[in-house]
Amino acid sequence: MEARKIEELIGKYNEGFADPVEVKLIEQLLETGEIELTQLRELNLLDQQLLKMEAPSPSIRLDDQFYSFLADERRKQRMGRFSFKMPDWNTLLPRLAFASVVLVAGFVGGYLYSKPSQKLEVYELTQQVSELREMMIFSLLERESATDRLKAVGLTSEMDQVSVKVTAALFKTLNQDDNANVRLAALEAIKPYSKQSRVREELVRSIKRQDSPLVQIALAEFMAAIQEKKSVEELQKLLQNENTPKEVRSKINESIKVLI
Amino acid sequence: MVKVRDGDLDRLGMLFERHKRPLYGFFYGLTREQELSEDLVQNTFFRILKYRHLFRGEGDFKAWMFHIARNVKHDHYRKNKVNLKDDLEKWQEKLGHDENRSTEMQQEEEQQMLSMAMDRLPVEKREILLLTKYQEKKYQEIGEILGCTEGAVKVKVFRALQELRVIFKQLERSH
Known part of the structure; x- marks a missing residue:
């Protein structure tokens, strides 16, 4: 249809003079894309008013229902993970490695009791155990299974003192792991080292890298617990982010109140 | 997701x-x-x-x-x-009670009237207008939801808006 005729038709419709045949024609032109709804003045105004109408808000009951449902699902997911399966070599190998570590540790213990004078040898053996354990941690952290990665993080807490390499691996897990539970476990494992300024700085930097509400809340609470005032700026950025859930915002606000 | x-x-x-x-x-x-x-x-x-x-x-x-x-x-x-028709009748009964409505509706008269007109619209037309509102006028996506073409969605919106305008004007006259 000619552009001029379409304009005339729209004009007629907008003045309220279009007959049923012309209205049918407008429908056809809308369907083919030759006319846009925005060109139909009165209808467009009505449409705009509809868009402006405030959306109603659900009550807190919906949040309660949803989050308890989500917690149930998480529990089911965890139970599924820990259900019994015949171990294959992939799962058996780290276990064997762990058993070897325990065996070597036993030898170290035996040495310590039987030959207390040979401190150097004991020291060397202890070093070897730590190195073996670290190797196992790094290997488990690289695995696809979140359960294995959780085990790796758990192993770090059994060590008296972790090396810089292990803390770096824990921070890598805290910042990059796909699973929020593993990230939370990494944060727990890092907590004992928070007296070190380097660790505190890394924790502050980690805030912006978190998108799981659980980890965001855990970090905000820990920042308040260790009184890390340098974290306020990062926490405020989270508050300004429109994707941050309401519950997280309220926890962050509480933490900021404690910090400032 | x-x-x-x-x-x-x-x-x-x-x-x-x-x-x-x-x-x-x-x-x-x-x-x-x-x-x-x-x-x-x-x-x-x-x-x-x-x-x-x-x-x-x-x-x-x-x-x-x-x-x-x-x-x-x-x-x-x-x-x-x-079915939604029964429900619609139920709320049309509710519409008669100003007390019920006044708590639900917004303050401005025009918005009130628009909300009332929406309530009187047949359910399938109300649905298309609600989808347009909450799907932010993405007609192609609405077409995917309803299983029709983008053009067909525009026609449905046009018909729904036309009927809404008629009801809205009737309400304006009765006030």
């Missing part, structure tokens, strides 16, 4: 926070019942989780969500053997 599909359930909380209000607005616009609308939102998210493996990750998540929301609504009415 892709992360939820791959097992990261924490992300479902984020999706819920982002979309609960438009979804609730959609159900409330159709049913005018607070508790029922909240239950339907909850059921929609339950199905999103249950059928997360079916989300291909290519299209718009919101369109997929509204597609599920419509199914939830249909199933609710089928299960309860009540």
Whole structure:
């Protein structure tokens, strides 16, 4: 249809003079894309008013229902993970490695009791155990299974003192792991080292890298617990982010109140 | 949503926070019942989780969500053997009670009247206008939800707006 005729038709419709045949024609032109709804003045105004109408808000009951449902699902997911399966070599190998570590540790213990004078040898053996354990941690952290990665993080807490390499691996897990539970476990494992300024700085930097509400809340609470005032700026950025859930915002606000 | 599909359930909380209000607005616009609308939102998210493996990750998540929301609504009415027409009659009774309406409606008279006109619109026309509002006028996505072309959606919106205008004018005259 000619552009001029379409304009005339729209004009007629907008003045309220279009007959049923012309209205049918407008429908056809809308369907083919030759006319846009925005060109139909009165209808467009009505449409705009509809868009402006405030959306109603659900009550807190919906949040309660949803989050308890989500917690149930998480529990089911965890139970599924820990259900019994015949171990294959992939799962058996780290276990064997762990058993070897325990065996070597036993030898170290035996040495310590039987030959207390040979401190150097004991020291060397202890070093070897730590190195073996670290190797196992790094290997488990690289695995696809979140359960294995959780085990790796758990192993770090059994060590008296972790090396810089292990803390770096824990921070890598805290910042990059796909699973929020593993990230939370990494944060727990890092907590004992928070007296070190380097660790505190890394924790502050980690805030912006978190998108799981659980980890965001855990970090905000820990920042308040260790009184890390340098974290306020990062926490405020989270508050300004429109994707941050309401519950997280309220926890962050509480933490900021404690910090400032 | 892709992360939820791959097992990261924490992300479902984020999706819920982002979309609960438009979804609730959609159900409330159709049913005018607070508790029922909240239950339907909850059921929609339950199905999103249950059928997360079916989300291909290519299209718009919101369109997929509204597609599920419509199914939830249909199933609710089928299960309860009540159809929306009956419900519509129920609320038209409610419309007579100014006390009920005044608490629900917004202050401005025009908005009140528009809300009233929406309530008097047949359910399928109300639904298309609610989808237009909460799907932010993305006609192509609405077409995917309804299983029709973008052009057909525009015609449906046109017809719904025309009828809404007629009802709106009738209400204006009676005030």
